[in-house]
Amino acid sequence: MDTPLIEFKDVTKRFGPQTVLERVNLQIYEGQVTTIIGLSGSGKSVLLKHIIGLLKPDEGTILFRGKPLTTMNKNEKAAFLAQISYMFQDNALFDSMTVYENIALPLRETTNLKKAEIDRRVTARIEQSELSDAANKYPSELSGGMQKRAALARAMVTDPQIVLFDEPTSGQDPVRKNAILGMIAQYQRKFGFTAIMVSHEIPDVYFISNRILALYDRVIVFQGTPEELENFNHPFKDEVIHSLEGLQEELTGLYSKRQFKVLYHAQLKQKTLGETYSVVVFTLESLDAIITSLGYEAALEAIHSMGVYIDKHFGAIGGFSTRRRTNEFVTVLPYSNLTEAESMLKDFVDDFQEHGIRGILAGARKQAASELCAEFTILAGIAQSQPIVEIDSVIDSAKHQQKEIARLRCDVRR
Amino acid sequence: MALNADSQSLSKSKARGQLGRLLTRPFAAIGGAAISWVDNLGAASIFLLSAFLKILRPKQAPKIVQQIYYIGARSTLIVMLVGLFTGMVMGLQSYSALVKIGAEGVLGTLVALTLVRELGPVLTAIMIAARAGSAITAEIGIQRISEQIDALDTMRIDPLRYLISPRITASIISFPLLTALFDLIGITGGYISGVLLLGANAGTYLHRVQASMEMKDVTGGFIKAIVFAVIVSTVCCYQGYFAHMRTDSHGAKAVGLSTTSGVVLSCVLICVADYVVTSLLI
Numbered sequence: 001m002d003t004p005l006i007e008f009k010d011v012t013k014r015f016g017p018q019t020v021l022e023r024v025n026l027q028i029y030e031g032q033v034t035t036i037i038g039l040s041g042s043g044k045s046v047l048l049k050h051i052i053g054l055l056k057p058d059e060g061t062i063l064f065r066g067k068p069l070t071t072m073n074k075n076e077k078a079a080f081l082a083q084i085s086y087m088f089q090d091n092a093l094f095d096s097m098t099v100y101e102n103i104a105l106p107l108r109e110t111t112n113l114k115k116a117e118i119d120r121r122v123t124a125r126i127e128q129s130e131l132s133d134a135a136n137k138y139p140s141e142l143s144g145g146m147q148k149r150a151a152l153a154r155a156m157v158t159d160p161q162i163v164l165f166d167e168p169t170s171g172q173d174p175v176r177k178n179a180i181l182g183m184i185a186q187y188q189r190k191f192g193f194t195a196i197m198v199s200h201e202i203p204d205v206y207f208i209s210n211r212i213l214a215l216y217d218r219v220i221v222f223q224g225t226p227e228e229l230e231n232f233n234h235p236f237k238d239e240v241i242h243s244l245e246g247l248q249e250e251l252t253g254l255y256s257k258r259q260f261k262v263l264y265h266a267q268l269k270q271k272t273l274g275e276t277y278s279v280v281v282f283t284l285e286s287l288d289a290i291i292t293s294l295g296y297e298a299a300l301e302a303i304h305s306m307g308v309y310i311d312k313h314f315g316a317i318g319g320f321s322t323r324r325r326t327n328e329f330v331t332v333l334p335y336s337n338l339t340e341a342e343s344m345l346k347d348f349v350d351d352f353q354e355h356g357i358r359g360i361l362a363g364a365r366k367q368a369a370s371e372l373c374a375e376f377t378i379l380a381g382i383a384q385s386q387p388i389v390e391i392d393s394v395i396d397s398a399k400h401q402q403k404e405i406a407r408l409r410c411d412v413r414r
Numbered sequence: 415m416a417l418n419a420d421s422q423s424l425s426k427s428k429a430r431g432q433l434g435r436l437l438t439r440p441f442a443a444i445g446g447a448a449i450s451w452v453d454n455l456g457a458a459s460i461f462l463l464s465a466f467l468k469i470l471r472p473k474q475a476p477k478i479v480q481q482i483y484y485i486g487a488r489s490t491l492i493v494m495l496v497g498l499f500t501g502m503v504m505g506l507q508s509y510s511a512l513v514k515i516g517a518e519g520v521l522g523t524l525v526a527l528t529l530v531r532e533l534g535p536v537l538t539a540i541m542i543a544a545r546a547g548s549a550i551t552a553e554i555g556i557q558r559i560s561e562q563i564d565a566l567d568t569m570r571i572d573p574l575r576y577l578i579s580p581r582i583t584a585s586i587i588s589f590p591l592l593t594a595l596f597d598l599i600g601i602t603g604g605y606i607s608g609v610l611l612l613g614a615n616a617g618t619y620l621h622r623v624q625a626s627m628e629m630k631d632v633t634g635g636f637i638k639a640i641v642f643a644v645i646v647s648t649v650c651c652y653q654g655y656f657a658h659m660r661t662d663s664h665g666a667k668a669v670g671l672s673t674t675s676g677v678v679l680s681c682v683l684i685c686v687a688d689y690v691v692t693s694l695l696i
Contacts, residue, residue: 052568054568085569096553
């Protein structure tokens with residue numbers, strides 16, 4: 001693998017008697033979106049502040065392109081810091097300056113650009129952030145979402161090569177959260193910077209992240225792709241990921257995996273031996289293609305629509321569903337056999353093809369996607385079982401039965 | 415028996431230790447406070463020096479002008495008002511005392527020298543500390559606790575250059591000018607009460623003001639004003655800049671306490687410095 005852009009080697013940080021980071025080792029690679037997840041107060045922001053030099057480690061080394069920061073001379077350090085931009089959790093906008101002045105500040109103070117050039121760059125960022133009406137307002141006159149966008153615009157105005165985002169979506173409603181994550185993903189693709197993000201938004205951050213770092217009990221316990229995290233067996237998953245997911249997913253409206261399991265046991269405990277139930281496993285294929293062709297908003301909308309339509313068709317007859325992986329959904333139909341499940345599946349496919357596709361198109365148009373069409377398929381597999389069988393083996397069985405049930409082509413030009 | 419003797423010896427030794435701690439506690443407290451004082455004094459000196467060295471960096475002029483407006487221009491009215499009434503009170507008190515010994519002719523000398531040498535620089539500095547100093551501490555303190563100063567660091571904008579240097583420079587420029595204004599208005603106040611209200615001779619008053627004043631009185635007043643400017647701006651900026659390091663409180667309360675500390679400490683140090691500078695000038 002390439003030399004990491006940023007690497008922590010045995011970094012320890014203490015505040016008085018309290019150790020916040022203990023022999024932390026991590027690697028961050030160039031051009032990727034790396035997300036640090038962990039519970040509140042676990043030291044994620046502290047970790048981020050070490051990268052930009054706001055905090056210094058008590059022990060250990062931080063390396064930039066293989067070179068320890070402590071051995072860099074003044075000019076090298078200044079050149080390193082010049083590449084980084086930081087978006088604070090509470091925005092840290094200057095409350096005595098207007099939005100325009102806030103965004104212009106780093107250009108005015110750290111560059112020798114002419115006034116007209118600064119104005120051009122700032123105006124462009126303001127327009128991209130949809131803040132044109134708020135340019136002459138003070139931060140206190142803006143909503144939380146607008147303040148976030150102003151902070152994002154300020155972080156991006158110097159065209160940094162590394163951007164650190166400290167909980168960029170905290171305190172936002174689900175729509176705004178997705179909009180901010182979408183904006184980060186869009187900017188990252190457009191400008192190709194390395195993004196390092198601290199976030200609680202699981203699993204939504206998975207869509208835009210190349211790598212996930214899990215901070216748990218003062219150390220990094222996991223580094224890898226979101227898919228690898230799904231198969232990571234560690235107390236971190238139960239304590240952190242499940243607690244962050246909550247009871248219901250904001251994106252799909254379906255149950256969390258934990259709640260799904262609770263419901264499963266509660267429902268099937270009431271059944272007697274010999275009674276059957278069905279499990280359907282859906283997979284939305286080519287999600288990456290949707291992100292690439294139609295944009296992040298469209299991919300989010302595709303998952304959202306899947307959740308809504310699954311719940312609409314199967315929830316009404318006592319079924320309960322969850323999103324098992326980024327693009328995989330599981331539905332348990334406690335009162336249906338195989339034939340009934342197949343019939344309901346057909347209705348679901350017809351309805352989704354007719355109506356569900358519209359949301360995806362709307363998402364694609366909102367982001368003005370570069371390409372105007374994409375093709376993706378939905379796979380589904382059904383398995384019938386009895387209460388004594390473990391749910392995981394029934395799901396595996398349904399997955400093995402998966403076949404293409406719909407091929408959807410959404411063309412934005414229509 | 416031996417065990418009993420050991421235990422008695424142990425309890426005696428414990429009691430001696432407790433007594434020792436009790437006796438040394440006041441000295442330890444005084445020593446701790448002294449070390450903390452010296453520590454802060456050293457930190458504030460380094461803070462001042464670091465900020466001072468950044469005064470001549472590029473892009474400082476507009477910020478200095480802006481701070482002259484906030485610290486200097488916007489303090490003009492309050493300084494004029496205090497100067498006027500201080501001069502008028504001096505005129506009243508001095509005339510009523512001097513007339514008893516038939517020395518009302520030196521009213522102008524008394525008012526002018528007292529104002530130019532002492533009251534002008536001291537009262538001006540105290541008024542600016544109360545008006546602008548408190549605002550400086552509160553503003554910087556809020557910027558500190560809301561991470562705005564950290565944001566400057568992340569944008570590679572040196573907070574000492576951006577926030578502190580302009581304020582110290584603006585204070586050094588504003589204090590002597592406002593002191594001069596205070597002196598002028600104060601002497602006018604003495605004229606109003608002594609001459610216009612109580613009937614002292616106008617020509618004698620003005621002549622005495624002019625004749626008794628030497629250049630060293632004026633420069634001495636200005637030296638004091640500059641010293642006070644450095645003290646007030648450094649103390650107020652320092653208190654705000656390190657508001658987050660307070661051990662007695664956090665957040666908004668820390669900013670409030672830092673603001674109080676900034677003003678009180680400035681006033682005390684103005685009085686102390688006044689004595690020291692006067693003793694050096696005389």
